[in-house]
Amino acid sequence: MDETLLENLLHWLRIPSISTGGGDPAEIERAAQFVVDRVREAGGEGDLVRIGAGNPIAVCELRAQREDAPTVLLYGHYDVQSPEPLGDWDSPPFEPEIRDGRLYARGASDDKGNVIPVLHAACELARAGELPVHVRVVIEGEEEVGGASFSAWTKADTRGADCAIVFDSAMEDEQTPAICLGLRGIVAALVEVRTQPRELHSGLYGGSVLNAAHVLHKAVGRLLPDDLGRVRDELREGVADPSAAERASWAALRPGEAVLEEVGATPLHPGAGAEYRVRNGAEPSAELNWFEAGEARTIVPATARAYVTVRLAPGQRSERIREVVEGLLREQLPQGAQMTIGWHLGDPALFPPEEPAIRIAAAAIERATGMAPVFVRSGGSIPAVADLAAKGIPVIVSGFALAQDRIHAPNESYRLASLELGARAGRELLLALADLPRG
Amino acid sequence: MDETLLENLLHWLRIPSISTGGGDPAEIERAAQFVVDRVREAGGEGDLVRIGAGNPIAVCELRAQREDAPTVLLYGHYDVQSPEPLGDWDSPPFEPEIRDGRLYARGASDDKGNVIPVLHAACELARAGELPVHVRVVIEGEEEVGGASFSAWTKADTRGADCAIVFDSAMEDEQTPAICLGLRGIVAALVEVRTQPRELHSGLYGGSVLNAAHVLHKAVGRLLPDDLGRVRDELREGVADPSAAERASWAALRPGEAVLEEVGATPLHPGAGAEYRVRNGAEPSAELNWFEAGEARTIVPATARAYVTVRLAPGQRSERIREVVEGLLREQLPQGAQMTIGWHLGDPALFPPEEPAIRIAAAAIERATGMAPVFVRSGGSIPAVADLAAKGIPVIVSGFALAQDRIHAPNESYRLASLELGARAGRELLLALADLPRG
Structure with missing residues (x-):
């Protein structure tokens, strides 16, 4: 284990950079400044960038020796979720502790511990005069709250990059690294229905007046899937079928039944586990x-609120599906009912395994870890990846987290073995990306 | 105004007999004992009856001069709802104050002020040796919490009565008294669905696992009415059509549109107001x-809870409709979902206008107030009335409350004029019921 890497991580973890409420803006800034300081110490440059009232983004650069080298953007986030309930932690969340080969602290896995090995590798290579690619380090502080700063920064950034590395993802299992080729998009609707100025007695008025719960029940019912979990055709617009080769590669992964069982899930129906990779990825x-x-x-509710999320498969467009969702929600709104909707959108992202950056990354990770990474898709959404993909930047989404890391929960931890794998993979990756064709 | 009546009411209103939480059992008992004391002072007898851990029921009797007189049961409740939010009262809820011809206090209308004139009339008639009917005074303390004491007492009571008076109801308008012939029953279901041991990430597992909110959404959807507010046929089993005469009498009442408008309600559809009397009453x-x-x-909920109430029209049986409701709720429960249901049942009650007690009451109220009472039905449920009706006791449901009394809300009040009307009506009623055929 590289002692400097571990010391740097411990230092970073001691900063309670909580973005989800209850955090201190000064600590947020310290955690961002930590990134800038590391890069400057290694001979790079950088500074904090603020978009409006958002948390600062550390935007830095380590230049390659060769001026015409490709540019790699290293994305990560320094913000963490609040550690509540504090009583459930075996050691304080911001006093990192190593027990049995695991480092316990809030952020240990998500995302400080996952991203710092790549940052460290870039700094060490730069210090040694061996960095073969320009590395733009962009570490943001609003990932846990779905903030808009990084998205705005990406859209405004004219320099771009030849590829991006995002280590905010997990291994397939304790031995097998993974590269995530696909992420789903999202259309989230916060819906409120109002029918009366106030609640009414259900015996005296029920059946004659508009019940806000009935109106919203019906509206959201238009969005819900059938008993097999399949959404209506309008919500499938644009879905791209995965290639036969990709489907075949999923068959080699851990069975979907096992993925569900691991978290104690109750399958939607008897066949749901077997279909998991296709359902969740495509x-x-x-x-x-x-x-x-x-x-x-016994009242007639006058207001009702719901949060409904539609996950989009690769190929779908969030702005188009938002229109469809809004149409379905408002379709049969009775006279006298008011509906307001707040939206949050994110596009899906998909990178073909033949993409040069992906090919290079797969080989580099195999060299570093001794295991060829498997190609997976995730049913989740990482808006930052969609933002980068929208600019035509291929993104290597990987990392060494595990389901056992308990991210977002008490006693979050990260294996020291994962830190080590990350350091080796990060170094190999940066060295190998020198071969990347320039965009 | 009878000064003793007013003083007695003020005394009773000063006792904070709150049953809905936050009340003092000693005050509950004082309010019940107040009834016993009034009856004893008038030469009657009585005591507090307790069923299990329930609030005491004041069970008393004033005997008529003539031993073979009919027996009238006077039902009411001394418990009140908690007065929160206290800051919204213009005067303290348990320090009654008279302003502009209205008496402001919690319980002023519901039910202390509504019931005490009849109690007072019975006591005064007994004191004067002029009481022509035996009066069983049964005033309970769990009406506001749907407690089971009165129901248990009624079922166990072998003496019964020839008719009952329940003054817990309202006038048709400020001038027009009303007798409520029908009350709807109720089947209330508190439903809980559980699908997983804990919440899951909606991106990673949604679409493959059971969502408790989806399961419950679908189950309660089976109970909800169509866009015209009509429930499915299975829930209509047993509905008795009101007679042409009764329908015609509703046409003479205030239009349903006005009833809805009075509370600022949004009609279910353009015709809902016109249909109000039939919908709500039958x-x-x-x-x-x-x-x-x-x-x-972005989670998949693991538990979901709902409270659904079906109001039953006269003719329907709550135990039978409970079976139907349970069947609908459980009909398509997917494998792996657990559903638990808590029930609360009440039968509907209906008294024909030709019923001798009703005919006598209508004439007596007209003599007392100068206005013939209109016959109405209420969409609400008074379980005590259903309990009495189930024993074959005809119930005169009336009273002088008004929609403006703000029952259950801050600044509850009762018109002094209503108190006066109640006293006159109570006296005439007791005198006239001497003609009641004995059961």
Whole structure:
């Protein structure tokens, strides 16, 4: 283990850079400044960039020896989720502790521990005069709150990069590294329905007046999937079928039944586990995440609120599906009912395995870890990756997290072995990307 | 105004007999004992009856001069809802104050002020040796919390009565008294669905695992009415059509549109107001009163809860409709989802206008107030009335409350004019019921 890497990580983890509420803006800034300081110490340059009232982004650069080298953008986030409930931690969340080969702290896996090995490798290579690519380090502080700063920065950035590295993802299992080729997009709707100025007595008025819970129940019902979990055709617009080769590669992965069992999930139906890789990687899905209306007594609710999310498969466009979702929600709104909707959108992203950056990355990770990475897709959404993909920048989404790391939960941790794998993979990756064709 | 009546009411209103939480059991008992004391002072007898851990029921009797007189049961409730939010009261809720011909206090209208004139009339008649009917005074303390004590007492009571008076109801308008012939029954279901041991990430698992909110959404959807507010046929089983005469009498009442407008309601559809009397008095209805699941973020909820109430029209049986409701809720429950249901049932009640007690009451109220009472039905449920009706006791449901009394809300009040009308009506009623045929 590289002692400097571990010391740097411990230092970074001690900064409580909480973005999800209850955090201190000064600590947010310290965690961002830490990145700038590391890069400057290694001979690079950089500074904090602020977009509006958002948390600062550390935007830095380590230049390659060769001026015409390709440019690699290293993305990560220094912000963490709040550590509550504090009583459930075996050691304080911002006093990192090593026990049995694991480093316990909030952010240990998500994302400080996952991203710092690549940052460290870039700094060490630069210091040694061996950095073969220009590395633009862009580490943001609003990932956990879906903030808009990074998206705005990417859109405004005219320099771009020849590829990006995002280490915010997981291994397939404790031995097998993975590269995530696809991420789903998202259309999230926060819907509110209002029907009356106030609640009414359900015996005296129910059945004659508009019940906000009924109106919203019906509206969100238009978005929910059938009993097999399949969403209606309008919500499937644009879905790109995965190639036969990619489907075949999923068959070699851990069975979907095992993925569900690992988290104690109840399958949607008997066949849902077997279809997991296709469903989660290449199909849209829709969930009612939240519904809240009325009280458990005899009233007619006057307001009702829900949060519904539609995940988009690669090929779909979030702005188009937003229109479809809004149409379905408003389609049969009765006279006298008001509906307001707040939106959050993210496009899907998909990188072909033949993409030069992906090919180079796969070979580099295999050299570093001794195992060829498997190609996976994730059903989740990483808006930053979609933002980069939208600019035509291929993104290497990888990392050494594991399901056991308990990210976002008490006793979050990261294996020292994962840190080591990350350091080796980060170094090989930066060296190998020198061969990347320049865009 | 009878000064003793007013003083007695003020005394009773000063006792904070709150049953809905935050109340003091000693005050509950004082309010019940107040009834016993009034009856004893008038030469009657009585005591507090306790059923299990329930609030005491004041069970008393004033005997008529003539031993073979009919027996009248006077029902009411001394418990009140908690007065929160206290800051919204213009005067303290348990320090009654008279302003502009209205008496302001919690319980002023519901039910202390509404019931005490009849109690007072019975005591005064007994004191004067002029009481022509035996009066069983049964005033309970769990009406506001749907407690089971009165129901258990009624079922166990072998003496019964020839008719009952329940003054817990309202006038048709400020001038017109009303007798409520029908009350709807209720089947209330508190439903909980559980699908997973814990919440899951909606991107990683949504679409492959059971979402508790989806399961409950679908289940309660089976109970909800169509866009015209009509419930499915299975829930209409047993509905008794009102007679042509009764329908015709509703046409003479205030238009349903005005009833809805009075509370600022948004009609279910353009024709809902015109149909109000039939819908509310003679049709079943169903409401989703409460739905709660998940959080407004990207999770798959593991539990979801709802409160659904079906109001039953006269003719329907609550135990039978409970079976239908349970069948609908459980009908398509997917494998792996658990559903638990808590029930609260109440039968509907209906008294024909030709019923001797009703005919006598209508004439007596007209003599007392100068206005013939109109016959109405209420869409609400008074379980005590259903309990009495189930024993074959005809119930005169009336009273002098008004929609403006703000029952259950801050600044509850009762008109002094209503108190006066109640006293006159109570006296005439007791005198006239001497003619009641004995059961």
